[in-house]
Amino acid sequence: MSQNKAWLAHYPESIDKTITLPDLAMGQILQETAAKFPSNFALSFYGRKITY
Numbered sequence: 082m083s084q085n086k087a088w089l090a091h092y093p094e095s096i097d098k099t100i101t102l103p104d105l106a107m108g109q110i111l112q113e114t115a116a117k118f119p120s121n122f123a124l125s126f127y128g129r130k131i132t133y
Contacts, residue, residue, distance in 0.1 A: 089098050103110065115123070115133035124131040 086098075092098060105113075111123075119133060121133070122130045123133045
């Protein structure tokens with residue numbers, strides 16, 4: 082299946098046009114991220130911030 086992703090033409094050269102997703106469950110990704118960045122916010126939405 083071919084997809085026309087016209088917005089990619091507007092990306093700066095410094096932005097990758099593809100990403101590689103890890104073969105992990107979302108819960109595992111969340112646990113690893115929380116362990117790696119414990120002092121960061123997990124979510125910032127409309128001025129509200131939620132920690133891990």
